[in-house]
Each structure stands twice: as C-alpha cells, then as structure tokens.
Amino acid sequence: MRKTVCIVGAGPSGLVAAKSLLHDVPSGTFDVTIFDAQPRIGGLWPLRSDDGAGLVHPLMVANQSKHTVQFSDLAWEQDAPELPRAWQIGRYLERYQRRYCQEAKLKLRRRVERAELVQAPTDASAGSRWWVQTRSDNGEVEEEAFDYLLVASGFFGKPAMPSLVPRQPDVPVLHSSQYRDLRSLLGNLDGKGGKILVVGGQMSGVEIAGTIAGHLSSAVNSPQPSPIPNPDSYTIHHVIQRPVWVFPLFTSPKPASSAPPFLPLDLDSYNLANRPQPLTNTQGHISAEAASTVHSIYQAALRTDQSIFSPHVAVKSEDTEKPPYLAVSDNYMNFVLSGLISVSHGKLESLSDNVATVSPLKEEVGAIAAVVLATGFEASSSVSFLPATVRETLSESPSHLNNTLALAFHGTHHPAVPNLGFVGFYRSPYWGVMEMQARFVTALWAAGGSSSPSLPPAIAAALSGDKSIERTLALRTDPRASQFPMGDYAWLMQEFAAALGLERSPPLGEMPRLPPADKEMDILTPARYTAKTFTPEQEAEVIASLQQTKDTAWAGIASGKFVARAVFRSLLGEWKLERDLVSKLPSHPSGHFSGTARFLLRDGTREGRESEFDALQKTADVDPVQEYLYIEEGDFKASNGLTFRATRRYVWRYNEKKDKLSVWFVKTDDQKRADYLFHELDFTVPAPEKREEGACWEATAGHLCVEDFYSPSYRFHFESVNLKDWTLAYAVKGPKKHYRIDGVYRR
Template sequence: MKSVCIIGSGPAGLVAAKTFLQSGQFKVTVYEKDDKIGGIWSFPKRSESDGYLSSRTPTNLSKFTVGFSDLSWRSLGTGESHVPMFPAAAQVGQYLELYRDRYVPSSTFKLQHRVVSADREKQDGGHRWKIVSETKVDGPEPAGDSTGANTKEETEYFDYVINAAGFFSKPSVSSRLIPPSKTVKEVHTSQFRELDDLFVERSSHAGKNILVYGGGNSAGEVASNIAFQLSSSQYSPNASIHNNRFEGVKVYHVTPRPLYAIPPYVPGDSANTFMPLDLKFYELKWRQPGPIVSSSGPLGPEAAAALYSAIHGIAGDQKDLGAEALVTTEETTPYATLSESYAEFVRSGLIIPIAGRVSGYKEQDASTVTAIVTTNDGTDTPIPNIAASVVANGYTPTAALSFLSSTTKLALEYDETSTRLPILLQNYQTLHPAVPDLGFIGFYEGPYWGVMEMQARLLAARWSGTEIPIHPDESLERLRSLRQAMRERRTDVPQYWFSDYIGYLEEISSALGLERNDPPFASAGVGPISPARYLASKDAHEEAVATMEDLKATLDDCAKGKFRARAAFRALQGLWQVERRIESKRVRMPSGTFVGTGTFHPRAPTEKGVDLEYLYIEEGDFTLLSGQKSPVSQRSVYRYIEATDTLSEWVVNPIDGIAVYRAHELQFGEMGGGGEEACTARATGLRAEDNYRTDYCFEFRAVALRGLEVMHEIQGDGGEYVSVTTYKRPGEDR
C-alpha cells in the first residue's frame, strides 16, 4: 500500500485525508503544526486576536458552497439551534470537527508537528519523500537561549506528498509604506478585531482619519468592519465619553480600481425576490447548452462584458453613491467586495474611496501623518490627519512553500515575486509534470470547498493509475504568459483567475465518472451547483440528499419572498430625506407637514438573538396648517433576526437609546405572479392597546432602495389620523 503525507489539516487537508482513506489504496498521515484541526477555521484560539479570523466572522458564501458533498449542515444543527445561511467562522470550525470525527480516524493525525523540510530523494530506482517535522517535548523551559531546546525532530518517508497548507498562509505586508513608529500604527487586515487594535494609544482620536489601502475583497471588508464599529461606538446605548473617542473619524479607502459592493443577498429571478449571492452566481441554467467546458486565466472581451453586465445588474453603476473612485467609464473586468454595508457607508460619507495607490507619507504631528496617494492620472494627492493605517493587500503563499527544497521549487517554476501565481500547476491546479508525486489542494486564489474535494479525488485517481488529460488553459506556456500578464497588471486578468466553479466541478466529475445526485431538481442543468451533486461510490449518499433537499427548499422559499426582510433591512442603512404629510382629526395630533432627515445608524445588537440592528434618528421641522414651524426629533430601533427572517421596529428611551418594547413587526405581502408589483409589508404583532395600521411600500432598484413610503393610520373614538411618509435618498430624482 502506497503512503501519502498530507501537510495541513484545514478543509483541504481533511478532504484529502478522507478521500485517500476512502479509496482503500493509501496509508495516510496528516501533519498539523497546531494542537487542533481546522486551519484558519480552528477555534477556540488562545485569544480572540490569534489567527486571521474572528470567531464571529461570517463566510462570504452560503453554507451550500462552504461544505463538502457528504456532510450536510443539517447534521451540525441539533434541536432548535440555527445554522445561519452564512455561518460564523467558529461554526465552520465545528463543521470540520464533525467531518473529521465521521471520516478521518484520530490515528491519522500528527498534531503539533510542524513540517520543516520535504525533500524528494532517489530510492530503489524511483523517488520517495523525506519528511522532517518538529514537535514539542515535555519538560521545563530551559534558561537562557532555549531555541529548539524543548523540541525534537522526527523523520519519516512517504511515496506521495500533498501540500494542503493553504494558499493564504501568511499576511502580505511587503508593500508596507508607513513603517511602525510611535506616531502611526500600521496593521494587516488579519490583525484587526477592535478599533483600539489600530492605534498606538488608547486615547481620543476624534476628528482623525483611518487609512485602508488595497483593491480587493479584503479591503472592502475591513473598511466596512471599521466603519461599522465607528458607527456602533457613537450610537450604542449610553454612549459615553469613552465612545466619543472616535467621534468624527472617517475611513479613507485607497483603491487602484473601482470595487463593486455585492451584499450577501442579491435580486432573484422575479421582481422583489432575493437569494444568497452564490446561488445566483452559480446557477447551471446560465451555462451554454451541451457539455460544460471550463475556462481560466484572462477574460476575452465577450466574457468580460458578460461579467460586467452581471455585476452591474446586481450592484448598479454605483453613481448614486457619490464616489467617483467606484465608477467605471468602460466595460473592464470588474472587481468586487462581498460586503453587507460597504456601499451604504460610502453613501453616508463614513467611507471615502480614493482612486490610486498609496505612494508615501509625511510626518504631520505627534499623532498623525499625511498619506500621499498617487492617483491613476499620476497626480499626488495628500490625505491629512491619518492616525491609523490598515494594509489590505491580501496574503502570500510563501509560508506554505517554505519547507520545499530549492530543487523542488525550481522544478515547480517557483517565482517568489508572483504572489498570485508563485508556482505553475496543471490538472486543475493540482501538480506539475516535473514532480508528479507532489500534489497541491486549494493552492490558488479563492479556493472553493467543492473544487478542493474534486482536486482530492483527481489526485487519488491519478496516483491510482487513472490518466487525466491536461486542460488547454493549463499548458505551462499559457501559465507562464498568465504570470507575465499579472506582473503587467493587465486589465483582462480577473480578480480570481481560476474561478470557473461550475466548469471545474462538471469537468472533473465527468472525467472521474462520478455519480450524479441532481434530485429534487428536474435535471442536471437546473439549479445552483453544489458539491452534493457529485458523489463517489463510497460517499454518504444520505448526507448529499439532505443538502440537495435543503438547497431546493431554500430556493423555493426565496421565490415565495424569503429574505425580503433581510434585503429591506440592509437597504435602509444611511441617510434619507423625509417628508411626512399628516391629516388628523385628533386634538393632540395636529395636521401638518414634517420635512427633515432620517438616518439608520448601524450598531451592535443590544439584545441576544438579534442579528442586525439600527438606531434610527429623525430630525427636522414640523409645520402646522397655520404656518407655525417647530423643530422635532424622534428615535426608534430597527432589528433583523435571521432565524425567523423578521424585521421589526422598537420604541426606545430617547435619552439612552435602549429599546423599551416592540412597536410592530413587518409582515411582507404575498408574492404575485412575477410581475413588477411593489414590495409591500404591513405592521403586525401589535400590542392589545394599539389601534393603528401601518403599511410599507419598498421601491427596490437592484440591491438598493430607491425609495420607501409608509402609511400610518389610526382609527377609533378619538378621530381619524393618517400620515404618509416618503423617504428618498439625497439628490435622488423622483
């Protein structure tokens, strides 16, 4: 029986171990440098600041994409527990632990064994891999220079090696432009958890600015996260002097290219329906009829235009956000940031995008610097009062290659200056022909779990004697050309060059002769892609069936209007112009007109079980029919709960902003026949003493709200009262 060494026990390492063990033809050993499995998804950490992710960080894609074929997320949830559509990082860690418990025996793992070298040596007319690992030994810590004193090295030999150490193995900070100093601290996105992580001192930073630079997904994510915490610090209950340390702070996001902000839920196939973004993007019906052929690398004009149109159909042209840096003037290959709130923070002015690249800085005073941004036309623009800087240049894979010998790296055509394509791999990014017994899983930008599972199956089949033809897109000559295009920053190179999720799963499944599991969908060409559609003979079919049932049920619920509450809640964020007309026959509620502003301020939920929360502040002037005018203001809280998909309004204490009781919950109307009817909701869940009726009409434009109308009517002995309130964005033509 051949032996396989797997380095790393994150998703790639676990699915590789399970796949090779399941084949029955390999003896498998998994090396893991930490004391638990899971990679970046391993929790709990020694402290919240450890690792690249907070335990609360949600996945970018839904649980139908973040998962393997034969373990449904249904298996993780028990009783009344709720697994959200976009699970938190700690829940992903729990999923991986369950996957290990079911499929990979504990004897397979060498935990706390860090691989320090992997050398390919000639042996018995062939080659074997010499793996040297370092592990801790028991005993007291020695005094003085104790380097290596409490560790020992172990050596073992294997027929094959799989590198599953992760493409995003180390934060990329090579372009750091503001050196660490007593003046301004600079951190990588992976180091940010709380606002105080960004600053040298825990003091007042009111009126200063935070710099974020980078043009990819992580830049938009961290800018949004910082903006959310700034908002929450100002509008949480009992805002104190401590919270006011960040009053007036802005986030300047420097990006070399426009970023399109894509929220978790995007428009569905019918008007006023919404669905998880990956279920929309990876719908099989969008592919051409016939066998699906994958593609990778630079996009041709037709493909770039199609992607541009698709992104525009979701995010719009973004001109309404008031940020020129986010608007394209031609149909170039689009870049996106997957973020719930980036667009609305830009609209509100809390995030200020600047087109260009940070080229330097100048000392300003004892606590700030001025950043110099070279814009795309070559002009230098200063950004003053920078008190903190965040590098959002992503990650480098160099750490995951450090244990390979220089000879092996040379054979892999390693280029340390090419962080996007450091080595050249064929067979769907699994191996190089010069080193056929060294495999890679998940070693590319943006690895998807379904693709990693297919890569593991592909390697197991190949090392068991199955010949897999080389894809035309993966000739070494073409890969070298792609690497050069990346160096030149050519605009036809997409954000993720190896990203044809549907194409790879379909092609590899066909090449390996995997069993299809398409029901309850009518055919293989209908519905979103899912790892659960493709099964090996020994896979747990009941788990795949459960995933497909849940996937179909989710789509059916979306078509019936589920997640409209989530989409409406998200789109309310920020500043609105408000006009309210009141016709009243009640003595203490006079007729008149209110004109002013209303702002939905995001803040951390103030009650357990609530997922999202706003403090709504309305200010303006009320004019009586007599012409008398007086200033008025009011506050309320809006909440969203995913488990019940409900949006509600709460009455608050005007002094401290704490929610006192629920005014009502919005019940969205029945879906019509797919026309352009409005998205409506009605107040429900009223208290026994309430005798009013409130109707909402949401006017969506893609993921944004163009406007909102609320009709509030009171009946009863005191006389009729009717108010009609219209909300529109500042500068919006109606």
C-alpha cells in the first residue's frame, strides 16, 4: 500500500527528498506532498535576479563552485559560471523540480503550522500518523493525515538577533541576511557619514563586510550618481572575536609555485588524493594538536599569516591551538589593507545612541551610522510546528545554534519517532550530504524503519554503531568544538555511501597530477555517488557533470585559466609605482616617475560593452562584471631637470565568460567613464622547466594608436593567491613615438 509523505519546505533539501522518495525506490512506494510558505520553490535561493525578499541576496556569489552546489543527476548548463550567483542556483533548482518532482503535489503559499502524532483509530497495529495543519497566505486552514513527516524547512530558520540591541535603536540596525544595498541601509540618513559597524567574524561577517565595502567603493568611484549622499564619508568597522582565515574564491593547488595555477576553492579542498583512505572525521572536537596542524595547512595554502593585510587579522602563534575558523571572500582582505575596513577584536556588549561598547576591554566605537549583525541564524522556528513532546525527544535547544536538535545517523532521524525524518537540517548543508540524507531516509522508510527485519544489513550495521546523538549533545558544551561541528564533508559522504551500499565512481579519465601526494586529482563531487536505480537519462547527466569537473581541473592546471581572474582580484587597493622612461626622440624627454597607482573597485559600466548589456537585458540578467577605475598620481622628473606632477587614468575589466583581462582608455571629458579598448592581456603558460626556475605569469598585448604601435608586456609575481609585485613595460614604436617604459608596482 502506498505510504503518504509530507515534506515541509521546497528548497534544495525538500526537492532532493521528494526526488529520492519518488525515484530511488519502486514507483508507487510513496505519495509525496511538499508544502512551502513561499510563493515559489527554492527556499533560501531566489529564482530571479531582482528577488530581494528572501534571506539570500540574489546577486550573492556562492562560496562553493557549481561542481559542489549540485545534485548527482543534474549537471549545470555548459555555459554556467564556475561560481554561480544565488538566483542562478534558484534556477538550477527550478530545472531540478521540473525534471524529478512533477509527481509530487506541490502546495506553495501554505505554511505548516502544526503537526500532531495521531494513533490510527481502527487499527492499533498500524502505528501513528501525522495530522498536519497548514494555513494559506490568505488565512485558509487545511488539515491532512500522512504516514511520514519529513522536515526540510532548513537550518536557517530566521536571523538570530542579540537581545542587547535596543527595540528602537538610534541608528539603522539589520541582520546581514537583510542587507541589499546602500540606499536601504543609509538612504534615510543625512549623509554626514560615520562607521558602518559589522558584528560577527565568521563566514557571513566577512562576506557582508566585503560586500558593503564593494558597494561603498562603487558609489564613490562610479560615473553614475551615488545611491547615497557623500559615500566617501563612510567606513566599515568590523568587530570579530578572533582572527579567521580568509580564502578567496579561487585558490592554488600549487601555492609555492612562482606561477601558481588557480582553481575554484572547493576543487582543491575536496581533492581526495591528498587524504589518507579511509577518511576520518576532521570536525567535531578539535584537539590542540589537530588545530595546530590545520592552521599550518591554511598558512601554507595562503603563504602568509595574514599580517600583510593588518595585524588585526593576523593569525598569531598563540591562536594556533584554538580550533581554526575559515571564511571566504575575494575582496575583504584587500579592503582591510586599504583601510576601508578596520578590524577590532571583542564582542559587542552594548549599543546606545551611536556608540557601541566592545568587551572585554570596554572599547567604545563611536560615530556609528548603521549596524549590520552577522550573528547567524536560529533554527528552532523551522521545527516550531512539531509537538512539544517530540521537540523534547529531539533535545531541542534554541540556544545552541549549531546543534539545535540531536538526531541520529548524521542528522536524518530519531529512533524514538520512526516516521519523522530530516534532510538538510544542519549548518553548512553541502548539497552532496543533503542528497545522501534524502537517500538514507528513503531507504530507511522503504524498509519499514530501523527495527524492521527487512532493513538492509549495511544500514543496520551503520545504525548499530551510530553515536550521532551522543556526539551532538557532547559538542554543545565543548569549548573545542569546530566551526562546522556536524562532520567533515568528504567523511560524511563516505559514511552515507557505506550505509547505502554505494560505490564512489572514479573520475572521468585522466586527471592532473598535483603535489603534495603527486597523484592524479580525485575531486569529490555529488556526481561521484550514483544510485543503482539511475535511468540512462540520469547517467547522461552524471557523465556531463563529471566532464565539467574534469574540464575545469585541466583548464586551471594546464592552460592558465582563472589566472586573469586571480590577477584582477589581487589588484584591488594602492600600489607604489616606480617607472623609467627612455626615449629615443628628442621631442619626448626621458625621465623617472615616482608615485602611486590605485585600483578602485566598482560595478561594471556600460561604455564599450553596450552589446553585452543589451544581451543581458534581453535575458533579464544582471551584469555580473566588476571593474576598476585605475588612477596613478606622482611626480615625473625629466632628464633635462624639469619635475612636474603627472596623472593618468584607465579602466581595468575582467570578463568571466572570456576569462580576459582588459585595459580601457577613459573619456577626456569624463575621466570616470571608459572610452575605448586599449588592449587585452594574453597570458602565456610557463613551460614546466621554467616554473622550476622561478618563472612568473607573463602576459602580452598590442595596440595601434594611429601610426604608433604599443607593445605592453606584463610580469605578475604571486605569493600563493596574492600578487606580491608586478611589472608593466611598454615598447612604443612609430613615426611619432619611439620610447620604452618600465614600471614596477609594489604594495
């Protein structure tokens, strides 16, 4: 007899749960209904670039690549960016729902308000059922009975707001998930400026501080009118409890190389070739020795303790016995270096008028214009519809944000409530683990529960040795708990696969060989774990996904793809510039320039790229391109003894689809606007033997200006992910000009 299942939530967890219940067991085993209070599917992930109503900014760039942010049997479109934006992830989920969840009854705009366990009145042996009450957004109430209830309403229930914030604060206060733009944060202020206080030093704190800094930089340096008055009068003050390692979105698997290749962060992180097998859990309780080891790995990957940016973000030797924390941001560290973001250590103790007090030193941070709280999320609201007795059984603890519920076998169920399941109810819900949780709950229920004699032996063995509940409860009070205590991603995938009898498939053909193991890359993605029930169509999606991962790995390692992106990211901020000019024509004096060069980040502008903008508007897309306004200023001392002030401006752009870095002239009558293309940089991959000799990344270009030809050549010296210094030389030849310029840029 077909069993009915109520799924609460139509985000990625709810959709993958529905797919598993409908496709991973014989057809007709389960009848699935999905409820969601929103008018759309997607959960946190918006479906449109202008949908700002949810908890995730639609233009936010994912901090995991498309190879990780996916399910096993649906590949991303071939032209999808390596790091999709939030609304693009929503569109992926929309495709997934159309492909695999059409048989489920989807009931949007219906919030689950109450679920009660009710004994079947006519057959005591049938066990209890869930009586579920829902309310539509127009107030209509419906009730329905289900055999099973699956909670996929998410760990990120609602923003966690500290009680110390006054009910009517004197300055704007909002949660980081609510920030959308400067106008909504500061637009009602008088433009006198001040500090934007960002509270919270983990993932969301670093990310939102970097985002707001980028918006301020764009408002100051864009040719468009600023969305707020006097944007240059604002700075960001970031309060963190302790230093956190900040990685950019693209890192290098060869950080010691003088010409390092680059890949999306997670491809190197999930390279199983660098880990001993079988995998052990690296999360949970972190000993001082284990902490020190991971800190050293992070420092080796970045080739710095971060003191090059500021002493306030440096991970000092006394910090390395504490469990390491990690955050991801492309621009945060360079904004710290530039001074737009200042950092202090402590905990927000009070907020009164426009002054914040930070403990333990009672430091006062004054002249606050607005406060953004990156204080995480509380998950209890996501299970508020469950009976109090059930929540007590699950050891619900709203105060423990990372361990709100104590659930068995890696967050999937509780043996005392056999017809209640969970998918995605934990912090850092990597999509592969969500899919494994859904498969596990499906297999458990299809077999009749954990006490059923028909339970597959592998699942029975996994359950018999499971200590997830005890581990969760212990970690709640463990001062050495890791940043993401549920478990190591790769290890969780291994444990679920063993319980489900799934084999990890090999990569699709030969992969690049990398240090330190000197083995072929073995990148963990959801597509590596396929179900035995997959159809030929699903297998084709698996092959397409594995091919994308292989192509990305080879492109980054062998062809220098993403180097232009890494250069562009690392240019942000101010450089010391020394330049020699040697002219062979008496009409153009030789001399030396000494000054600064500033790369000022801003949103992409239309000039020179009108066709791109028109194409984006036709698809209702948003231009994802950022660019720099380049300003150099200094003194030129000519060989004839004359000294004069000199300045010049360009616009630097990175095109992600073309993986091209380009330099543009500015208009003479509006020097914030691009005019026409100066040149595009063509990077050359150094020969392996030259890399051993310390070769750096080189790029060349060419530009004909009337009759004179410019031949720029670049040399970029990296220290892991960061540019240490770089050079730019021009050879200019023609009937009117004949000279050479050699410039050196240093931080």
